Amino acid sequence: MTPEPADTPADPAADTFAEKLTLEEKASLTSGRDTWHTTGLPGALRPLTLADGPHGIRRQVKGSGDALGLTNSVPATCFPPAVTLGSSWDAGLARRVGEALAREASALGVDVVLGPGVNIKRSPLCGRNFEYFSEDPHLTAVMAGAVVDGVQSLGIGACVKHFAVNNQETDRMRVSADVDEATLREIYLAAFERIVRESAPAMVMCSYNKINGVYASENHWLLTEVLREEWGFDGVVVSDWGAVNDRVAALAAGLDLEMPPTRTDQEIVDAVRSGRLAEGAVDRAAGRLHALAGRLDGAGRFEDWDAAAHHELAREAARASAVLLKNDGGVLPLDPRARQRVAVIGELAATPRYQGHGSSHVVPTRLDSAWDALNAAAGPEVTLTFAAGYRLDGAADAGLAGRAAEVAGAADVALVFLGLPDEAESEGFDRTTLDLPAVQTELLREVAAACPRVVVVLANGGVVAVSEWQDSAAAILEAWLPGQAGGTAIADLLLGAHSPSGRLTETIPERLADVPSYLHFPGADGRVVYGEGRYVGYRHHDTLETSVAYPFGHGLTYTRFEYTDLDVRETGPNAWTVECTVTNTGGRAAAEVVQLYVAFDEERPTRPRHELRGFAKAELEPGAGTRVSFTLTGRDIARWSAASGGWRIDPGRFTVEVGASSRDIRLRAELETPGDGYAAPLGRMSTLGEWLDHPVGGRVLLERLGNAPGLTGAAQGSPALFELARGIPLAKFSTFGIGLSGDVVDELVAEVAGGA
Numbered sequence: 148m149t150p151e152p153a154d155t156p157a158d159p160a161a162d163t164f165a166e167k168l169t170l171e172e173k174a175s176l177t178s179g180r181d182t183w184h185t186t187g188l189p190g191a192l193r194p195l196t197l198a199d200g201p202h203g204i205r206r207q208v209k210g211s212g213d214a215l216g217l218t219n220s221v222p223a224t225c226f227p228p229a230v231t232l233g234s235s236w237d238a239g240l241a242r243r244v245g246e247a248l249a250r251e252a253s254a255l256g257v258d259v260v261l262g263p264g265v266n267i268k269r270s271p272l273c274g275r276n277f278e279y280f281s282e283d284p285h286l287t288a289v290m291a292g293a294v295v296d297g298v299q300s301l302g303i304g305a306c307v308k309h310f311a312v313n314n315q316e317t318d319r320m321r322v323s324a325d326v327d328e329a330t331l332r333e334i335y336l337a338a339f340e341r342i343v344r345e346s347a348p349a350m351v352m353c354s355y356n357k358i359n360g361v362y363a364s365e366n367h368w369l370l371t372e373v374l375r376e377e378w379g380f381d382g383v384v385v386s387d388w389g390a391v392n393d394r395v396a397a398l399a400a401g402l403d404l405e406m407p408p409t410r411t412d413q414e415i416v417d418a419v420r421s422g423r424l425a426e427g428a429v430d431r432a433a434g435r436l437h438a439l440a441g442r443l444d445g446a447g448r449f450e451d452w453d454a455a456a457h458h459e460l461a462r463e464a465a466r467a468s469a470v471l472l473k474n475d476g477g478v479l480p481l482d483p484r485a486r487q488r489v490a491v492i493g494e495l496a497a498t499p500r501y502q503g504h505g506s507s508h509v510v511p512t513r514l515d516s517a518w519d520a521l522n523a524a525a526g527p528e529v530t531l532t533f534a535a536g537y538r539l540d541g542a543a544d545a546g547l548a549g550r551a552a553e554v555a556g557a558a559d560v561a562l563v564f565l566g567l568p569d570e571a572e573s574e575g576f577d578r579t580t581l582d583l584p585a586v587q588t589e590l591l592r593e594v595a596a597a598c599p600r601v602v603v604v605l606a607n608g609g610v611v612a613v614s615e616w617q618d619s620a621a622a623i624l625e626a627w628l629p630g631q632a633g634g635t636a637i638a639d640l641l642l643g644a645h646s647p648s649g650r651l652t653e654t655i656p657e658r659l660a661d662v663p664s665y666l667h668f669p670g671a672d673g674r675v676v677y678g679e680g681r682y683v684g685y686r687h688h689d690t691l692e693t694s695v696a697y698p699f700g701h702g703l704t705y706t707r708f709e710y711t712d713l714d715v716r717e718t719g720p721n722a723w724t725v726e727c728t729v730t731n732t733g734g735r736a737a738a739e740v741v742q743l744y745v746a747f748d749e750e751r752p753t754r755p756r757h758e759l760r761g762f763a764k765a766e767l768e769p770g771a772g773t774r775v776s777f778t779l780t781g782r783d784i785a786r787w788s789a790a791s792g793g794w795r796i797d798p799g800r801f802t803v804e805v806g807a808s809s810r811d812i813r814l815r816a817e818l819e820t821p822g823d824g825y826a827a828p829l830g831r832m833s834t835l836g837e838w839l840d841h842p843v844g845g846r847v848l849l850e851r852l853g854n855a856p857g858l859t860g861a862a863q864g865s866p867a868l869f870e871l872a873r874g875i876p877l878a879k880f881s882t883f884g885i886g887l888s889g890d891v892v893d894e895l896v897a898e899v900a901g902g903a
């Protein structure tokens with residue numbers, strides 16, 4: 148019999164609901180009615196409608212309900228995907244996008260939106276990175292949490308996915324992500340944890356992959372011990388589409404809903420009747436679905452939405468998220484009133500790439516191209532000329548390239564639109580290179596040879612390498628996949644109607660080989676080892692001070708900001724407030740993203756050198772300043788201790804850093820923490836050093852050492868020998884004839900355990 152998890156909290160509501168149902172009825176609820184609906188029971192439970200996806204509603208057209216009818220959905224606003232929205236570092240904006248998603252979901256009869264995706268970008272090659280926010284869990288948690296809050300504020304459910312450690316598409320349905328627990332807790336589970344605790348999402352979607360050998364869908368530790376018992380999740384755990392391999396094992400592990408249905412309810416019934424599955428597991432799943440249906444009241448509440456207003460919000464989000472990587476000589480913004488000839492080069496200017504491929508694909512309500520938007524916004528003195536330059540399918544076309552160079556040669560400035568074609572990145576497979584298509588970089592060289600002022604505008608979901616070609620461009624605007632209003636947003640920025648304010652949520656490495664997971668990704672023989680541990684993205688680069696193309700948090704704008712007056716105050720045990728002033732000292736209105744890192748300066752690193760713990764976006768007129776404030780808690784300086792199975796704060800010094808990127812720290816303050824007072828229990832195999840450092844063990848042992856002359860002699864005579872001795876477990880001392888017999892060690896252990 149599958150053991151009933153002994154300490155799963157009882158759920159009275161679940162039990163009451165389940166009492167009224169037959170076993171067959173309860174079993175039927177634990178899988179869907181069809182691809183997009185849960186099973187209902189007339190008079191007892193309404194079916195719920197679920198729909199992708201994170202950045203727009205993909206409500207499939209009736210009759211194309213299979214999971215592969217990806218592009219056949221009812222038009223809805225295509226907001227910028229997570230890669231883009233995340234780069235805004237603006238939680239208020241993310242919340243408003245969430246609200247808009249909820250309105251559209253409601254109008255389209257959808258109860259639960261299958262998003263946001265909160266997996267960490269472990270490698271820039273992951274084909275689905277465009278659906279994820281960042282390489283950093285704090286930033287992911289805040290931005291995705293804001294989307295969840297926005298969606299759920301209107302009575303629609305959000306479903307965070309893919310729980311957990313789904314950081315690649317290669318072999319995603321089978322691969323085992325092999326990760327140590329500290330890395331899991333600090334990096335890969337941290338965003339899920341915070342969102343579950345603070346935003347109570349309606350659903351969590353388990354991932355396809357295994358974690359340390361156990362499928363997420365059958366992982367009792369993950370779905371019950373961590374998610375429900377530790378974090379208090381009380382919503383529904385749904386499988387990713389097709390992630391269930393064994394329904395009985397999945398229910399026993401804590402999964403509530405299998406999607407899409409495999410019509411194997413009888414297996415559940417038989418398992419309960421034969422005693423292999425506890426009936427309580429079925430009751431709980433049925434009860435949670437019932438509770439969720441009661442909690443959600445949004446579907447159908449709004450009849451329609453304001454398509455123009457949502458398009459405008461999509462434009463604002465795209466504008467707030469584009470990252471100005473470089474801007475030599477202030478080539479941007481272009482003055483829309485000045486007499487000038489502007490070459491607009493690249494097929495992507497006319498045929499935008501604005502979202503990624505796969506289950507998140509939305510049929511937009513409108514689509515703006517940058518070419519149209521530039522024409523609409525530029526004044527009469529600006530002459531705009533378009534040349535496609537390359538084909539999106541990557542095939543070389545000397546005629547197109549030659550014509551583009553000609554157009555560029557006759558222009559004062561060339562805006563060159565480059566990016567990844569649709570086929571290059573998608574759900575379901577990973578990239579193998581960070582490079583742009585060769586036809587595009589070749590074109591850029593030709594254009595740069597013909598025109599001295601070149602601005603590159605990038606469209607891509609996963610990071611692309613820039614080191615090989617960036618000297619050909621004076622400015623680079625990374626627009627990501629900007630959603631349906633991206634073209635207009637790009638024109639807003641190029642022509643200076645707004646200042647760029649996006650910041651990198653992931654490092655742009657110089658070379659693929661510099662990526663910390665490079666030697667491990669995507670694994671082989673069904674396993675992917677997370678050998679780089681917690682050193683993901685800037686955690687690796689900044690600890691080792693490796694050179695990067697652009698660091699985490701980087702982004703320029705059309706003005707400058709000054710940071711002053713750092714003030715740190717202790718507000719309680721392991722609690723501080725951090726404040727500073729940021730002032731716009733340039734000539735244009737713009738927003739600064741003030742970033743707070745906690746740093747541990749260790750001679751020999753045992754943890755990432757610094758980690759993001761807070762950020763705030765401040766919109767400032769020229770000359771204006773504002774006070775920005777953050778709070779720091781014990782958890783912000785804690786690390787996961789696998790030995791003690793919990794978060795621990797080590798006593799000692801640490802530094803609070805405030806700056807404009809992980810490599811541009813402007814203000815610093817040193818602080819000290821007494822730690823959390825935790826002392827690991829001592830045993831026979833604890834080393835001499837551990838005994839001496841222990842608050843009680845040290846005293847108890849030193850009293851005894853008076854009777855162990857060999858040891859004390861060694862301590863006094865030779866520091867090196869003493870250091871050697873510090874590393875030896877007490878139980879081994881008698882072996883080396885340096886006192887402390889086995890009996891004495893036992894007495895010491897008993898004395899310390901008694902707290903003497």
Ligand code: BGC
Pocket residue numbers: 199200214261308387388506
């Ligand atoms: C994806 C999920 C998506 C689901 C339903 C799966 O293939 O991994 O993100 O929500 O399909 O379309």
